[in-house]
Amino acid sequence: MKRLTKFAGLAAVLGVAITPAAAQEKIKIGVIVTTSGPAAALGQQVRDGFALAIKDLGGKMAGRDVEIVNADDELKPDGAVTKVRGLLERDKVDFVVGPIFSNILQAIHRPVTENKTFLISPNAGPSSYAGKECNPFFYVTSYQNDQVHEVLGKVAQDRGYKRVYLLLPNYQAGRDSAAGFKLDYKGEIVEESYTPLGTLDFQPELSKIASLKPDALFTFMPGGMGVNLVKQYKQAGATLPVLSAFTVDESTLPAQQDAAVGMFGGANWAPNLDNPQSKKFVAAYEAAYNGVPGTYAMQAYDAAMLIDSAVKAVKGDLSNKDAVAAALKKADFTSLRGNFKFSANGYPIQDFYLTKVAKRPDGKFQTEIVEKVFSDYGDRYAKDCVAK
Numbered sequence: 001m002k003r004l005t006k007f008a009g010l011a012a013v014l015g016v017a018i019t020p021a022a023a024q025e026k027i028k029i030g031v032i033v034t035t036s037g038p039a040a041a042l043g044q045q046v047r048d049g050f051a052l053a054i055k056d057l058g059g060k061m062a063g064r065d066v067e068i069v070n071a072d073d074e075l076k077p078d079g080a081v082t083k084v085r086g087l088l089e090r091d092k093v094d095f096v097v098g099p100i101f102s103n104i105l106q107a108i109h110r111p112v113t114e115n116k117t118f119l120i121s122p123n124a125g126p127s128s129y130a131g132k133e134c135n136p137f138f139y140v141t142s143y144q145n146d147q148v149h150e151v152l153g154k155v156a157q158d159r160g161y162k163r164v165y166l167l168l169p170n171y172q173a174g175r176d177s178a179a180g181f182k183l184d185y186k187g188e189i190v191e192e193s194y195t196p197l198g199t200l201d202f203q204p205e206l207s208k209i210a211s212l213k214p215d216a217l218f219t220f221m222p223g224g225m226g227v228n229l230v231k232q233y234k235q236a237g238a239t240l241p242v243l244s245a246f247t248v249d250e251s252t253l254p255a256q257q258d259a260a261v262g263m264f265g266g267a268n269w270a271p272n273l274d275n276p277q278s279k280k281f282v283a284a285y286e287a288a289y290n291g292v293p294g295t296y297a298m299q300a301y302d303a304a305m306l307i308d309s310a311v312k313a314v315k316g317d318l319s320n321k322d323a324v325a326a327a328l329k330k331a332d333f334t335s336l337r338g339n340f341k342f343s344a345n346g347y348p349i350q351d352f353y354l355t356k357v358a359k360r361p362d363g364k365f366q367t368e369i370v371e372k373v374f375s376d377y378g379d380r381y382a383k384d385c386v387a388k
Helices: 002-014 040-056 077-090 102-114 146-158 172-184 203-212 224-235 253-260 276-289 295-313 321-330
Strands: 027-033 064-072 095-097 118-121 138-140 163-169 188-195 216-219 242-244 264-267 348-359 365-377
Touching: 027 040, 027 077, 040 064, 040 276, 040 295, 064 077, 077 095, 077 102, 095 295, 102 118, 102 172, 118 295, 118 321, 146 172, 146 216, 146 242, 146 264, 146 348, 146 365, 163 172, 163 203, 172 188, 188 203, 203 224, 224 253, 253 348, 253 365, 264 365, 276 295, 295 321
Parallel strands: 027 064, 027 095, 095 118, 118 138, 163 188, 163 216, 216 242, 242 264
Antiparallel strands: 264 348, 348 365
């Protein structure tokens, strides 16, 4: 404070104005994701992708140093509220980035936005905040939850699968996934099974699938759930086509390995996407973390670049919340996925792909783009958003 006072006095003598950015402390960003338990790999990808972006920015935004404050939500909604209040009240963060899971987002959304702090979700995108409940302090750099599942519904319809079994976790994102799949799929849903979030034993469901003999299985089982499901599926000798979202991706493939090869997914990006910024990101991520980045890491990197674009637009002065919101809404940055802009609700308009798990020549596993399914695709709830 003494140094700042002396600087202020000197500036007054010299007739130099002190900009708000020069007078303020570091920009503080709280990152709250799941980094313990079976889903830890997902949160770690977010942390790593976000940290890589801050490194690429030289640790600064608009000349101000950036400090990241990490928190583990432990996949516990009540605990996440306590953690996020600590970020807001103790750490006084300027932005909150997170979480992975929609039930955690639903727990922390109100505490963050009512505090007039910007909440940037690098993954969870529930329908509940995409329509009438949209909020000027909430932005998503991933997707609206339904959309990646819509990809698989359209693929199932286009490929003529007449009977499909749905296997999903029993929480908001699981229900959103079913809704998304059914938008374009007009065939028969032979069974719609919901398991408790965190389920690791799928033998009852696999037995039912074997008895019903559907044409394909559609599933959404992120993290450790997906690891166990894929392994048990292969051990059971099942050969049905598997259409999935987040069940086989770069967060789960190191554990699933050969058991996942050939399984399909829906995504807004894959590590083999052919554009310069994505190629540079993938190479830098693999060099830094010795692993293949998934959409979690990519969306977190974009979240950092989105925040940077807004901070630059307001010249480092975050005091005018309306100006920051307007800058975030412009999304004036180069997304790793290419085409990217926001709908009125703060959810992206972007391309979506069918992906397939492949084993690379170096022995690592990754998802690879098979075909583009949707172009410049926005979610169906944005028309109901009037708050932004």
